[in-house]
Amino acid sequence: MIKAIFQKMLGGKSGMAGLLILAAIIFLVLPLGLDLFRLNLVGKYLTYAFVAVSLVLLWGYGGILSLGQGIFFGLGGYCMAMFLKLEASDPVSTKIQTTPGIPDFMDWNQLTALPWFWEPFHSLTFTIIAILLVPTLFAFLIGSAMFKRRVGGVYFAIITQVVALILTILIVGQQGYIGGVNGITDLKTLRGWDIRSDSAKYILYFINGTLLVGVILLSRVILGSKFGLLMLAMRDKEERVRFSGYDVANFKIFMFCLAAMISAIGGAMFTLQVGFMSPSFVGIVPSIEMVIFAAVGGRMSLIGAVYGALLVNYGKTAFSESYPELWLFLMGGLFIAVVMFFPNGLAGIYEKYGKKRVAGKEYTGSGPVMPSRTLPDPKLVPVGDAVSPPTKGMGISKQSVH
């Protein structure tokens, strides 16, 4: 049993090779090759990779496109930021305020007491639990309301987008309670440990990388299990799975909650590494960008998602420094190119051209198989499906994959 799980985690010969290469890049190549500033930047990109991985699970394997993963990234990040902010605003260092001991932005907004929902964030234990559970519960709420009513596909995407919009407006509107448009800034220490020091940045980078690899391993176990197979079956022929006696909604809810939790871990690590959290990581635009990380990396590849996040963000930083107006063209072109020509992203390109040369033979491992190979020829799919209610048609199942 344990051996079987272990095998799924490593994903056979080719899966293991991919993981080892990724680990070597994260833990050896980047720390040795980059200065601290750049490394911290890469650490930031890696926190987005959590979201990208969660989207591979949810979108690539589950066929559920969430355009609101920024919600969960943000919720995780804000939970962490609230704890750090409380620690940074102890009565001594905030004694020039009218009310010492509360975060500075509350003081600017004439609040005289800490709001009730900030109180529990004095405790680190509570904070960690909150990072993991608040987004998950929120996802459970949205997920059960939607999937139980069989809302899916396009409608789900639009509704998650609106929820992201609602949350952003709420955060921006509540200047006094949650920092408004500036977000929660000036975070200094974690239990007395200065998170802005050089050594802390290194340590946080490695914690981040380790968590990310852990998340990938966990995802592999899940995808390799019976549950993973059912997710795929559901993505391609939801009705048949339902008629076979499975409660499709519950599986989807579970997947949505899991993806939310993974995104939230990324958000919390983001706050730690970057030292602030703001609504600009929550709304519609960042959420769609996160989908693009997953799409560029390959929506069916967990490891590809990490590369996608690194590559797109690197490109964004590099181009927006030197050619800010070119960047939007490039980004837009990338969206279109990936969707039209490389629906399986980098991983798909690798599958097609690189794999034979690298591994020497076809993949025969027991890990999660690239399931798209078994999809029916798109020409055989009844054309009438294109106009059937989008609740049922998941676009991805009908694409052609080579």
Next chain:
Amino acid sequence: MGEYSASELWSIVVMQGFSGLSLFSVLLLMALGLAIIFGQMGVINMAHGEFMAIGAYTTVMLSKVAVEYGFGNLYFLPAIAVSFAMAFLTGYLVEIGLIRYLYKRPLDTLLATWGLSLIMQQTFRSTFGAKEVSAELPPWMMGSFKPTETVDIPINGVFVMGLTAFVCLGVFLFLFRARWGLQARATTQNRVMAGAVGINTKKVDRVTFALGCGIAGLAGAAFTTIASTGPTTGSLYIVDSFMVVVFGGAASLMGTVVSAFGIAQAQSILQFFITSSMGKVATLLVIVTILMIRPEGLFAAKVRR
């Protein structure tokens, strides 16, 4: 609300209601195009807002030219037609270049058109600058009616409403009275069968998409009379318009009209009594809640599932 007297409250309701009607007009024009594209082809056009911006920029440019040559009070009606034509043409080209490859992948159209919207936004920024520009309103459109002491109704708002009503009527006639509309509806209902009886479904798709975009261009032209235009103007309206379409029921144009009315009125009236952002949050929350209870929207086609 204790601080308002009954007559003041009445004027507030009338004026907010009226500003809600202007919002309703723009939302409806946006959503009408979206609903046609989404209902007909299942394509999620995230670049729809940018098609609106095309119309808006066209009108602004024409107004600049017209003022230059002294046609200041004549240009607006032709500008509406040109805006429609520009957006229609762009939509037509976009369908040929991009959309037609993605018909069976609705979620992918969402991503691809989002990419398209980024490119279009940057194009606007490079061409027209990042600053917001506004059209010179023709003199006959300025000013307002004053039916009572406290109520003040701007003429441009009335004009936008008139335009919306006219466009709705046009779309209705086109879809339900013209031969082309018959073909379009047949294609929506059963694409294979429509093709079998000799309807060129590809052409129908192309014209439908372009028509939806053209209506967005009209929305842009109308938009210039009540606000200024910037590169990101379109993206401000896109989520709202999608909510309108989804809330009304994707396949029902009647539903789109009703839900645009409801959403615009709710936002406009709530905005007066609580802050503008909270008014929007409240409206959206109510819509999301209703959608969770009735996922198909208000006016869903009755399908057994």
